Amino acid sequence: MNLEDKLAAIGLKKEEYELLKEKLKREPLDIELEIASAMWSEHCSYKSSKLHLKKLPTKGERVVIGPGENAGVIDVGDGYVAVFKMESHNHPSFIEPYQGAATGVGGILRDVFTMGARPVMNMDGLFFGDIEFSRTKFLIDGVVRGIGDYGNCVGVPTIGGMTFFDEYYNTNNLVNAFCLGLGKKDRIFLGVAKGVGNPVFYVGSKTGKDGIHGATMASASFDENFEDERPAVQVGDPFTEKLLLEACLELMNRDIIEGIQDMGAAGLTSSSFEMADRGGVGLELYLDRVPVREKLTPSEIMLSESQERMLIIAKKGREEEIKQVFRKWSLDAEVIGKVIEEKSIKLFWKDELIADIDVGLMASNSPVYRRPTKKPTYIETIEDFNFENLEEPSNYNDVLIKLFSTPEFSTKKPLYEQYDSTVQDNTILKPGSDAALIRIKETGKGIAASLDVNPRYVYINPQKGTELAVLESFRNLITVGATPVALTDCLNFGNPENPEIMWQFEQSIIGMKTACENLGVAVVSGNVSFYNETSGKNIHPTPAVGMVGVISKPLNAPSIGFKKDRSDIYLVGRINPNELGGSAYLKWIFNKTAGRLPQVDYQLHKKLLSFMVEAVDSGLIRAAHDVSEGGILITLAEMCVSSLKGAKVELYIKGRKDLYLFSESQGAIVIEADSDVIALAERFDLTISRIGTVEGYRLKVNDIIDIDVLRLKKENERFFGEVFGWSDECV
Numbered sequence: 001m002n003l004e005d006k007l008a009a010i011g012l013k014k015e016e017y018e019l020l021k022e023k024l025k026r027e028p029l030d031i032e033l034e035i036a037s038a039m040w041s042e043h044c045s046y047k048s049s050k051l052h053l054k055k056l057p058t059k060g061e062r063v064v065i066g067p068g069e070n071a072g073v074i075d076v077g078d079g080y081v082a083v084f085k086m087e088s089h090n091h092p093s094f095i096e097p098y099q100g101a102a103t104g105v106g107g108i109l110r111d112v113f114t115m116g117a118r119p120v121m122n123m124d125g126l127f128f129g130d131i132e133f134s135r136t137k138f139l140i141d142g143v144v145r146g147i148g149d150y151g152n153c154v155g156v157p158t159i160g161g162m163t164f165f166d167e168y169y170n171t172n173n174l175v176n177a178f179c180l181g182l183g184k185k186d187r188i189f190l191g192v193a194k195g196v197g198n199p200v201f202y203v204g205s206k207t208g209k210d211g212i213h214g215a216t217m218a219s220a221s222f223d224e225n226f227e228d229e230r231p232a233v234q235v236g237d238p239f240t241e242k243l244l245l246e247a248c249l250e251l252m253n254r255d256i257i258e259g260i261q262d263m264g265a266a267g268l269t270s271s272s273f274e275m276a277d278r279g280g281v282g283l284e285l286y287l288d289r290v291p292v293r294e295k296l297t298p299s300e301i302m303l304s305e306s307q308e309r310m311l312i313i314a315k316k317g318r319e320e321e322i323k324q325v326f327r328k329w330s331l332d333a334e335v336i337g338k339v340i341e342e343k344s345i346k347l348f349w350k351d352e353l354i355a356d357i358d359v360g361l362m363a364s365n366s367p368v369y370r371r372p373t374k375k376p377t378y379i380e381t382i383e384d385f386n387f388e389n390l391e392e393p394s395n396y397n398d399v400l401i402k403l404f405s406t407p408e409f410s411t412k413k414p415l416y417e418q419y420d421s422t423v424q425d426n427t428i429l430k431p432g433s434d435a436a437l438i439r440i441k442e443t444g445k446g447i448a449a450s451l452d453v454n455p456r457y458v459y460i461n462p463q464k465g466t467e468l469a470v471l472e473s474f475r476n477l478i479t480v481g482a483t484p485v486a487l488t489d490c491l492n493f494g495n496p497e498n499p500e501i502m503w504q505f506e507q508s509i510i511g512m513k514t515a516c517e518n519l520g521v522a523v524v525s526g527n528v529s530f531y532n533e534t535s536g537k538n539i540h541p542t543p544a545v546g547m548v549g550v551i552s553k554p555l556n557a558p559s560i561g562f563k564k565d566r567s568d569i570y571l572v573g574r575i576n577p578n579e580l581g582g583s584a585y586l587k588w589i590f591n592k593t594a595g596r597l598p599q600v601d602y603q604l605h606k607k608l609l610s611f612m613v614e615a616v617d618s619g620l621i622r623a624a625h626d627v628s629e630g631g632i633l634i635t636l637a638e639m640c641v642s643s644l645k646g647a648k649v650e651l652y653i654k655g656r657k658d659l660y661l662f663s664e665s666q667g668a669i670v671i672e673a674d675s676d677v678i679a680l681a682e683r684f685d686l687t688i689s690r691i692g693t694v695e696g697y698r699l700k701v702n703d704i705i706d707i708d709v710l711r712l713k714k715e716n717e718r719f720f721g722e723v724f725g726w727s728d729e730c731v
Contacts, residue, residue, distance in 0.1 A: 003017075006030075006033070007033075010033060010034055010037040011037050011041065012033060012036060012037040012040070016036065016040055016367060017033070019367060020032065020033070020036050020361075023358075023361055029354075029355060030299065031298060031299050031302070031347070031354065031355050032355060032357060034299045034302070034303055035269050035273075035302060035303075035355075035357060035362060036362065038265075038266035038269050038270065038303055039266065039269060039270065039273055039362040039363065039366060040362070040366050040367055041266070042496070042528075042530050042531065043265050043266075043529075044265055044266050044270055045366040045367070046528055047366065047367050047368055047369050048369050048371050048496040048502070048528075048530060049491070049496075049505065049528040049530070050368050051368060051370055052505065052506055052509045053067070053509065053526075053528070055509055055510070055513050056509065056512060056513055056516065056523040057513065057516050057517050057521075057522055057523060058522055058523055058524065059522060060074075060485065060486060060520070060521070060522035062074045062075045062076075062485050062486070062550075063075075063485075063486060063522045063524055064081055064185065064188070065188065065524070066522065066523075066524045066525075067523065067524060067525055067526065069115065069190060069191060069525075070085070070111045070112075070114050070115055070191050070261060070262065071083045071084055071085035071111050071112050071115055071117075071179075071181075071488075071525050072084060072085060072486060072488055072523075072524025072525030073115065073183075073188060073524065074485050074486050074524065074548065075185060076182075076440065076445065076447060076550050077443065077445060077550070078440075078442070078443040078445070079184060079185050079186070080182060080183070080184060080185065080440060080442065080443065081117070081182075081183050081184070081185045081188065082117075082180055082181070082182060082447050082548055083112050083115050083116075083117035083180070083181045083182075083183055083188075084112065084178070084179065084180035084181070084449070084488055084524075084525065084546070084548055085108060085111050085112065085178070085179065085488050085525040085526070085527075086108070086125075086176055086177065086178040086451070086488040086489065086490045086525070086526060086527060086544065086546045087104065087107060087108045087111065087176070087177055087490065087527045088104075088174065088175065088176050088177075088490050088492060088527050088529035089101060089103065089104025089107065089175050089176075089177060090172065090173070090174045090175055090176075090492065090529050090532055091531075091532075092104070092233040092234065093139070093142075093143055093146075093173060093174075093175040094139070094171075094172055094173055095233050096142075096233040097138065097139045097141070097142025097143045097146060097173075097175075098142040098143070098145055098146040098149075099146065099233050099234065099235050099236060100142075100143070100146065100175065100233055101142065101143040101144075101145075101146030101147045101150075101175050101177075102146035102147065102149060102150040102236040102238070103146075103150075103211075103233075103234040103235070103236040103307055104146075104147075104175050104177040105122065105124075105146070105147055105150040105151050105154075105177050105179075105236075106150055106154075106236045106238065106241050106307050106308065107177070107262065107264050107307075108122075108177040108178065108179040109122075109154060109156065109179050109241060109245070110241070110244075110262035110264065110308075110310070111179065111262055111264070112179045112180070112181035113181060113245050113248055113249065114189065114191065114248070114260050114261055114262050114310065115181070115183065115188055115189050115190070116183045116184070116187045116188055116189040116249070116252050117181030117182055117183030118181050118182055118183065118245075118249060119154075119156045119179050119180070119181045119245070120156065120157075120180060120181060120182050120424060120426060120438055120447075121156070121157060121159060121160075121179070121180040121436060121438055121447070121449060122147075122151050122156050122157065122158040122159070122177070122178065122179050122180075122419075123158065123159070123160040123161040123177075123178040123436055123449060123451045123546065124147055124158065124161040124175065124176065124177055124178065124451075125161055125162050125164075125174065125175075125176035125178070125451050125453070125490065125544045125546075126140075126143060126144075126161070126162070126163045126164070126173070126174070126175060126176075126415075127163075127164045127165075127166070127169045127173060127174035127455070127492075127539070127542060128140055128163070128164070128165050128169055128173050129165070129166065129167055129168070129169040129170030129171070129173065130165070130166075130167040130170055131165065131407060131719075131723060133167070133170040135170075136170070136173075137723060139173050140415075143173070143175055144415050144418055145418065146236075147175075147177075147418075147419065148418035148419045148420075149238065150236055150238045150241075151238075151419060151420065152238075152419065152420045152423070153238035153239055153241075153242065154238050154241050154242045154245065155242065155420075155423050155424065156179070156423070156424070157419070157420055157421050157422060157423050157424055157426075157427055157438075158416070158419035158420070158421060158431070159419075159421045159427050159429070159430055159431055159436040159437075159438070160431060160433070160435065160436030160449060160450065160451060161178070161416075161431070161436075161451050162451055162452055162453075162544075163412050163415060164408070164455065165407035165408060166455060166456070166540060168455070168459075168537075168538075168539050168540045169539055169540075170537075171534035171535065171537050172532040172533065172534055172537075172538075172539050174492050174529075174532065174539065174542060174544075176451070176490040176492070176527075176544050178449070178451055178488065178490075178546045180447065180449055180548065182440060182447075187252065187253075189252060189257055189259070189260050190259055190260075190278070191259060191260065191261035191271070191274060191275050191278060192258075192259040192275055192278040192279045192313075193258075193259050193272075193275040193276045193278070193279040193281050193283060193313045193339050194258050194259060194279040194281060194313065194339065195258050195313065195315070195316070195339055196281065196339050196340060196341050197316055197338060197339060198258055198313050198314060198315060198316050198338065198339045199313075199314050199316060199319055199335045199337075199338055200272075200283055200284075200285065200311065200312070200313060200314075200335065200336055200337035200338055200339065201311070201312040201313075201314050201319075201322060201333055201334065201335055201336070202268075202289075202290055202291065202309065202310075202311060202332070202333070202334050202336045203244070203247070203248075203309070203310050203311075203312055203322075203326055203331060203332065203333045203334075204240070204244045204263075204308045204309035204310050204331055204332065205237065205240050205244075205306060205307065205308040205309055205331070205332070206291040206292055206293040206306070206332060207267075207268075207290055207291065207292045207293065207296065207301055207304045207306045207309070208235075208292070208293045208294055208296075208304060208306045209294060209296065209300060209304060210233070210234050210235045210304070210305065210306055210307075211233065211234035211235075211267070211304055211305025211306060211307075212300055212303050212304050212305065234305045234306065234307050235306075235307065236307045236308070237307065237308055240307075240308040240331070241307070241308050243329045243330060243331055244308050244309075244310065244329070244331060246329060247325055247326050247328070247329040247331055248260065248310060250325055250329075251312075251322065251325050254321065254325075255315075256314055256315055256318045256321060256322060257312055257313070257314060257315075258313040258314065258315060259275055259279065259312070259313040260310055260311070260312045260313070261274065261275050261310065261311050262309075262310055263305075263306075263309040263310060263311055264305070265305065266303060266305070267302065267303055267304045267305045267306070267309070268285075268290070268301065268302050268303075268304070268309075268311065269302045269303055271310075271311040272285060272311060272345055273345060273359055273362045273363045274363055275311065275313065276343070276345060276359045276363075277359050277360060277363035277364050279339075280343065281339050281340065281341060281343065281359075282339070282340045282341070282342045282343045282344045282345060282346065282359055283337050283338070283339060283340060283345050283346070284337045284338050284340055284346045284348065285336055285337040285345065285346070285347055285348065286336055286337055286348045286349075286351075287301045287302070287336070287347060287348065287349050288348075288349055288350050289334055289335070289336045289337075290334070290336055291332040291334055298347060298349050298354055298355075302347070313339060319335060343358065343359045343360065344356055344357060344358050344359055345357050345359060345362075371496050371497065371499070371502040372499045372502065373499050373500075373502045373503035373506050374499035374500050374502075374503055375500070375503050376500040376503065376504070379460075379461075382459075382460050382593075382594050382595075383460060383461065383581065383594070383595060383596045383597075385581070385592070385594040385595040385596070387578060387580050387586075387595065387659060388656075390586075390590060390658075392656055392657070392658055393589075393658055396657065396658070396661070396704045396705055397705060397706065397707050399589060399658070400633055400634075400637060400705060400707065400712075401707070401711075401712070401715045402588070402589065403584065403585065403588055403589065403630060403634065403662075404634065404637055404712060404715055404716050405715045405716060405718045405719055406584070406588045406719065407719055408584055408587075408588065408629065408630075409584070409629075409630060409634060409638075409716070410716055410717070410718065410719035410720055411432075411641075411716050411717055411720065412431070412432070412720075413432070413717075413720075414720040415720075416431035416432070419431070426438040426439050426440075426441060428446060428554050428555065428557060429448075429480060429557060429559060432560070432642065433480070433559055433560060434450065434475075434476040434479045434480055434560060434624070434625060434626060435448045435449060435450040435476045435477050435479065435480045435482065435549075436448065436449045436450070437449075437480055437482070437551070437554055437557050438554075439554050439555075444554075445550060445551065445552055445554065446482070446550070446551040446552075446553075446554025446557070447482075447548060447549070447550060447551075448477050448480055448482035448548070448549045448550075448551055448554075448557075449477075449546060449547065449548045449549075450472075450473045450476035450477050450545075450546070450547050451473070451544060451545070451546045451547075452469060452472045452473040452476060452544070452545055452547075453466075453469040453472075453542055453543055453544045453545055454468065454469060454472070454582065454629060455539075455540035455541065455542045456540065456582040456583075456587060456593045457469070457581075457582045457597055458504070458508060458540065458541045458542065458543060459540045459541060459582075459593060460581060460582045460593065460594065460595070460597060461507075461597050462503075462504045462505075462507035462508045462511065462541055463507040463508065463510050463511035463514070464511060464597050464600065465508075465511065465541075465582070465597060466507075466508040466509075466510075466511030466512050466515070466543050467511040467512075467514055467515040467600050468597060468598065468600065468666060469512075469543060469544075469545045470487070470511075470512060470515035470516060470519065470521070470545050470547070471515060471519075471600065471605060471666055472545075472626075472628055472666070473487065473545040473546070473547040474515075474519055474521065474547060474605060474609075475605065475608070475626045475628070475666070475667075475669070476547075476626060477547055477548075477549040478549075478605075478608055478609045478612045478613065479558075479612060479624045479625065479626045479669055480551070480557040480558065480616070480624070481551050481553070481556060481557050481558070481612055481613055481615070481616025481617065481621075482549030482550060482551040482557075482613075483549050483550055483551070483609065483613055484519065484521050484547050484548070484549040484609070485521065485522070485548055485549055485550060486521060486522040486523070486524045486547070486548055487516070487521055487522070487523055487524070487545055487546060487547040487548065488523070488524060488525040488526050488546045488548075489512065489523060489526035489527070489543060489544065489545055489546065490526060490527050490529065490543075490544040490546070491505070491508065491509075491526065491527065491528045491529065491542075491543045491544075492529045492532055492539065492541075492542040492543070492544065493505050493508075493528075493529070493530055493532065493538075493539070493541050493542070494530070494531070494532055494533045494538025494539055494541075495530065495531055495533045495538060496530045496531070498538070501530075501538060501541075504541040505541070508541060508543045512543065512545075515600075515602075518602040519602060519605065519606070521547065551613075551616070552617060553616065553617050553619075556616050556617065556619050556621075557616060558616065558621045558622060558623050558624040558671070558672075559623060559642070560623060560624070560625040560638060560639050560642050561623055561639060561642030561643030561645070562622075562623050562639050562640065562642075562643045562645040562647060562672050562694040563622040563623055563643065563645075563672060563694070564622060564672070564694060565645070565694055565695060566693055566694065566695060567622060567672050567673075567674075567693065567694045568672070568673065568674065568675065568690055568692075568693055569647060569649060569670065569671070569672055569690070569691055569692040569693060569694060570670070570671050570672075570673060570677060570678075570688055570689065570690050570691065571632070571668060571669075571670055571688070571689045571691045572608065572611065572668065572669045572670075572671060572677075572681055572686055572687070572688050573604060573608055573627075573667045573668035573669055573686065573687060574604070574665065574667055574668055574687055575627060575631075575632055575660065575663055575665040575668050576598075576599065576663060576665045577653075577654070577655060577656075577659045577660040577663050578659050578663060579597075579598040579599065579663045579664055579665045579666075580595055580659065580662060580663055580664065581594070581595030581596045581597045581598065582594075582595060582597055582664075583595070583629070583630075583631070583662060583663075583664045584629045584630045584631075584634070584662070584664070585630070585631065585658065585662035598663075598664050598665055598666045599665070599666065600666065601666065601667050604667040604686075605666075605667060607684045607685060607686050608667065608669060608686065610684050611680060611681055611684045611686055612624070612669065614680060615671075615673070615677055615680055618680075620673050620674065620676050620677050620680070621671050621672070621673045621677070622671075622672040622673060623639060623643075623671065623672035624669055624670070624671045624672070625638060625639050625669070625670050626668070626669045626670075627664075627665060627668040627669065627670065628664060628666075629664060630662065630664070631660075631661055631662040631663050631664055631665075632651070632660075632661060632663075632668070632670065633661040633662060633701065633705065634662075635670050636649060636670065636699060636701065637699060637712055637716075639670065639672075640699045640709045640712060641709060641712050641713045641716055644697070644709055644710070644713065645694055645697070645709070646694070646695055646696035646697045646698045646699055646700070646709050647692055647693070647694055647695065647699055647700070648692050648693055648695050648696070648700045649691050649692035649699075649700065649701045649702070650691060650692055650701075650702055651691060651701060651702060652689075653702065657702075657704055661701075661704070670691075672694060675690075678690075697709050697710065699712065
């Protein structure tokens with residue numbers, strides 16, 4: 001095989017080969033090329049994003065550990081911490097949806113429990129193409145089953161997330177997996193190698209050929225031959241993951257571990273180089289001692305991404321104790337090397353040194369690119385859209401029904417009912433709520449989390465669209481009474497070698513920085529997924545935001561469904577008409593993605609935060625739902641259908657009704673409460689209006705809308721009913 005073919009096969013660019021050759025001052029060995037291709041891949045090195053990510057605010061009063069570790073950590077009080085992160089598994093899930101999604105869940109679970117936290121909550125962000133596209137149903141089915149089967153078997157509830165449909169994801173669906181764990185503040189474990197002479201343990205499953213070059217595959221665009229990449233997709237075993245989780249947590253209680261890291265992307269390669277780099281040391285690794293399930297070469301052992309494996313730096317002299325723990329859980333635990341002072345990874349095969357590679361060269365000193373950027377031409381005109389030129393509907397009932405039955409708003413029950421949302425007995429708000437919410441048994445407090453982004457917004461204006469994604473996740477948390485603390489992100493973009501895509505990314509980072517600084521929310525972990533491109537077609541820029549908050553009285557948290565007949569309905573905050581840029585109304589009724597985005601008002605959101613936290617703590621609110629995609633009409637419809645209760649609402653509308661009813665103004669929450677909330681809202685200088693009452697079984701809005709709630713529910717189930725032969729009676 002000539003050099004060009006060899007480099008193409010492993011995904012290493014010619015200029016990177018030349019750089020490696022220059023650093024080594026000689027021709028690289030094949031195993032060095034393989035390791036460089038993995039460690040210098042976009043997926044492992046963040047070579048195109050690193051310069052921009054440094055702009056994000058990462059510190060805060062409650063932040064214990066920020067970016068750079070396996071997951072972020074925040075203090076949730078009483079000696080406890082929340083450990084959380086979000087990761088993409090986009091490329092594997094497009095090639096092989098079941099295993100791709102399943103191993104995405106497995107990987108994010110390991111990122112959390114490797115730090116000493118027990119996983120207590122999963123969420124997912126799923127982005128699919130047009131339902132008429134040839135692979136969409138196949139992808140939905142595989143992804144949802146993969147997430148459900150893995151999470152359910154391990155015993156971690158999946159209680160939140162989002163599902164989005166747009167033709168821009170036809171050729172690259174996205175699967176973003178979020179996990180949050182609960183741990184003790186004084187028992188946090190890091191992915192660091194330290195202590196010269198300490199043994200290096202390989203624990204968990206045996207190594208096989210699945211997932212070899214997975215990190216490289218995840219750092220490249222696809223063409224029509226994408227299915228050829230199937231061997232690079234990992235294969236998961238959730239039952240082994242459960243055993244590994246329990247074994248690791250037991251070991252952590254014995255004060256034996258100096259450092260621990262999941263063998264995720266690039267497997268043994270990334271875990272060994274990253275741990276050594278963080279610790280400023282090196283490792284000797286004897287690859288023939290690695291437990292394998294088939295005959296493998298040294299390169300294959302280093303690059304395999306077989307699942308359910310960990311690398312542990314243990315305290316010297318405790319080797320037998322470690323082996324006993326893993327034997328108890330029927331898992332392999334083998335000493336495969338030791339920590340050395342020299343900052344290199346020395347690889348041995350049957351006691352023969354086969355490679356001696358500088359740690360920094362592959363890790364902290366890997367290439368960093370400042371990619372050129374160029375503002376896309378479409379940006380110049382896409383915001384210039386006159387909504388007044390749209391034909392006003394003659395029958396608003398029909399428009400509401402059409403919008404409410406689209407993939408965006410149709411009930412996602414057929415998806416999330418496949419997930420166990422109550423295992424561990426801590427779930428307070430289940431899927432279908434504004435935010436996921438669990439209790440902390442030991443303290444009585446709660447942790448809320450929300451995952452959100454509107455890709456249409458980000459496509460129209462990457463900076464402002466990302467600000468709005470942060471605001472939406474923030475608003476989801478405060479709607480249930482939680483105080484937002486920090487976020488993790490999953491930044492899904494197209495090909496960074498395209499200057500227009502890189503411009504989108506750069507602007508998105510600016511937007512996230514702006515929003516986080518204004519709201520006092522830190523970025524503590526995350527993931528960048530580039531090259532979501534097939535045959536030159538890129539996805540919409542999709543910076544998914546997973547935000548976490550704390551709540552002192554989680555049992556008071558309101559759900560979205562109305563509760564009590566004759567109870568008052570209030571609108572807190574403000575709705576501006578004409579804020580329809582990137583709106584669901586424009587997309588699903590007129591098939592357009594355009595227009596100026598809604599206003600951003602940080603001060604209003606801070607006031608809403610103060611109001612909602614005090615109101616929920618005081619038990620004043622029965623139901624709450626923020627106004628977002630679809631506008632206030634969709635908000636009211638969802639509140640009615642969630643409880644099968646009707647509402648009679650009178651809104652103050654000037655001018656065209658649709659420009660108000662479907663406006664996606666940012667900064668309004670609909671609540672069901674008693675009149676005590678009026679004085680509280682006024683104390684925080686918030687506009688509050690009584691707009692109606694909970695009554696009957698019909699949604700009535702002015703003289704515009706009058707629909708039976710059961711009919712709304714039926715229409716809301718139509719999309720998945722027709723696609724998958726599902727009805728609510730099956731649930």
